[in-house]
Amino acid sequence: MDAISRIEQALTAAVDRAEFPGCPPRLIASVRYALFPKGARIRPRLCLAVAGACGDDHPEVSDAAAAALEFLHCASLIHDDLPCFDDAATRRGKPSVHRAFGEPLAVLAGDALIVLAFQTMAWAACKVPERLVGLVSAVGSAVGMPRGIVAGQAWECESGAVDLSAYHQSKTGALFAAATVSGAAAAGAVAEPWRSLGERLGEAYQIADDIRDVVADPQALGKDAGQDALLGRPSAVGELGLAGAIERFETLTEAAVASIPACPGAVDLRKLIVLESNRLLPKGLVHRAA
Amino acid sequence: MDAISRIEQALTAAVDRAEFPGCPPRLIASVRYALFPKGARIRPRLCLAVAGACGDDHPEVSDAAAAALEFLHCASLIHDDLPCFDDAATRRGKPSVHRAFGEPLAVLAGDALIVLAFQTMAWAACKVPERLVGLVSAVGSAVGMPRGIVAGQAWECESGAVDLSAYHQSKTGALFAAATVSGAAAAGAVAEPWRSLGERLGEAYQIADDIRDVVADPQALGKDAGQDALLGRPSAVGELGLAGAIERFETLTEAAVASIPACPGAVDLRKLIVLESNRLLPKGLVHRAA
Structure with a gap:
């Protein structure tokens, strides 16, 4: 089965399991609304790619880790969109959860997804419980x-000077790092050497996002372009210029590829990461911009 | 060490561990504010009592389970107090978290405490990882x-008829059941037979709360009395009358004591539960009311 099918199946199975009789119907509806139809599933795909490179001897555990990452990512989007933060009207091309279901259910759907992430890993790990310790630690520290992520978001509530690199590392990098670390842990490999790959890809992803905000056409972007400059948000393009940001993106993806620890599937994983990087920041887009 | 010292130490150690350099200061301050000074710690004390009755061969795991229950209890109080739910001005005799730190930090402190609950159990279980599966499952299903709890709170967002017993079971009973089940799981005992004890004590606790709302003097209660009737809330006293509610409380605590599974410390545990029940609903109070 391909990665995206595995991910959708794992997400669906976990939510089905939670929707046991006795679950409030609008709570489960809001959770499904936030999860489906599918987003890019970048973090869970990265997790499965690393698990695959490490042998993936217990695919049910890798699938659970991948699903957990997506649950936590969606939980953070729901809570970040709340009126007391961004008050976002739309998300993934439809009304945000609090606009569709009200603020109370948006708070609760986020809470429920955080819990579901940990439950899902525990359900899957019963045959290899020794892996659960590493998985819960890796995923827990990412959120x-x-x-x-929660700490990253909380930097927005500090009045003093904020360390922007710590802010981005927490808000974006942490879950990417958890994707590679938990992928390795799910497959029973030594996990920490995989952190660097995730951190670099997380930073590259953030930079690609900043670049697309400047150069992409709004329709392809699926949201308004030029928002970073408009809102005075910190951005790699603002800091390094467009050419500098593109160079930084390329340096980071090369460093990411070079950091892949020795493992049975290293060659395929390298190819996949190059492919995904080109998808994230298409060469055509870069040339047009340059 | 007595139970309450173990609990305070476990809570403090987990929060200290989370307060690593790089954590936003106001986030950790809001978490500490919600946790300390101590509440009654009823759920963690119940957890440790059951772990003790089952041999408590890995006290660090029992302590972690006990701390996790309190983290989740406090998280639910913080989120329930939010303006979009109860908009509570005070909690445990001081301003609620969102009044003291603002709404964004109240959302995030609740999220962080949910995550910390699972992290704390993972950190403690490294020597007995096979116990972590049961612990995460038990605690996860309670919240x-x-x-x-989250599902219980979500019943308030349903427009149709709400099953009140399911509502109370989710909002109060679930975490009590998790306290007994996780106490047994932490000590390596077969855990499910302990569920009934927790469920009965949870229901008894809810009824005692309803009774105190009617008969206690407000100063001893620490909050306004008569709130259930005033707000038209469902209450055991409203449903069964005062005498009926007291009788139901006594039946439940007797059933709870009778349900204790065979274990090394059964005799002491029975005594403790009778003692705690009398503390929950003092005989003097009951006689004065009758």
Whole structure:
């Protein structure tokens, strides 16, 4: 089965399991609304790619880790969109969860997805429980304190000077790092050497996002372009210029590829990452911009 | 060490671990504010009591489970107090988290505490990883879908008829059940037979709360009395009358004591539960009311 089918199946199975009789219907509806139809599933695909490169001897555990990452990513989008943060009207081309279901259910759907992430990993790990410790630690640190997504978002509530690199590392890099680390952990490999790959890809992803905000046409982008400059947001393009940002993106993806630890599937994984990087920032787009 | 010292130490150690350099200071301050100074710690004490009755061969795991229950309890209080739910001005005798730190940090502190609950159990279980599967499952089902605290709160967002017993079971009973089940799981005992004890104590706790709302003097209660009737909330006293509610409380605590599975510390555990029940609903209060 290809990665995207595995991911959709794992997400669906976990939500089906949660939708046992007795679950409030609008809660489960809001959770499904946030998860489906599918987003790019970049983090879970990265997780499965690393698990595959490490042998993937317990695919049910890798699938669970991949699903957990997507649950946490969606939870953070729901809570970030709340009126007390971005008050976003739309997300993935439709009304945000709080606009569609109200603010109380948006808070609860995010909470439920955080819990579901950990439940899903526990359900899958019963045959290899020794892997669960590493998985919960890796995924937990990507989302909690001191430097996970929640901490990243909380930097927006600090009045003093904010370390922008720590902010981006927490808000974007942490879950990418968890994707590679948990992919390796799910396959029973030594996991920490995989962190660097995830961190570099996370930073590259952030930079590609900044570049697309400047050069992409809004229709292809699926949202308004030029928002970073308009809102005075920190951006790699603002900081390094367009050419500098593109160079930084290329340096990072090369460093990412070079950082892949020795493993049975290293060759294929390298190819996949080059392919995905080109998808993230198409050469055509870069040439047009340059 | 006595139970309450173990609990405070476990809570403090977990939060200290999360407060690694790089954690936003106001986030960690809001988390500490929600957790300390101590509440009654009823759920973690129940967890440790059951772990003790089952031998408590890995006290670090029991402590972690106990701390996780309190983290989740506090997370649910913070989110329930938000303006989009109860908009509570005070909690545990001081301003609620969103009044003290603002709404964004209240959302994030709740999220961070949910994650910290699972991280804490993973950190502690490295020597007995096979116990982590049961712990994450037990604790996860108490807080998530279909019938945990989050689901209980979500019943308030349903427009159709709500099953009140399912609502109370989710909002209060689920975490009590998790306290007994996770206490047994932490000590390596067969855990499911302990569920009934937790469920009965959870229901008894809810009824005692309803009774105190009617008969206690407000100062001893620490909040306004008579709120259930005033707000038209469902209440055991409203449903069964005062005498009926007291009788139901006594039947439940007796059934709870009778349900304790065979274990090394059964005799002491029975005594403790009788003692705690009397503390929950003092005989003097009951006589004065009758």
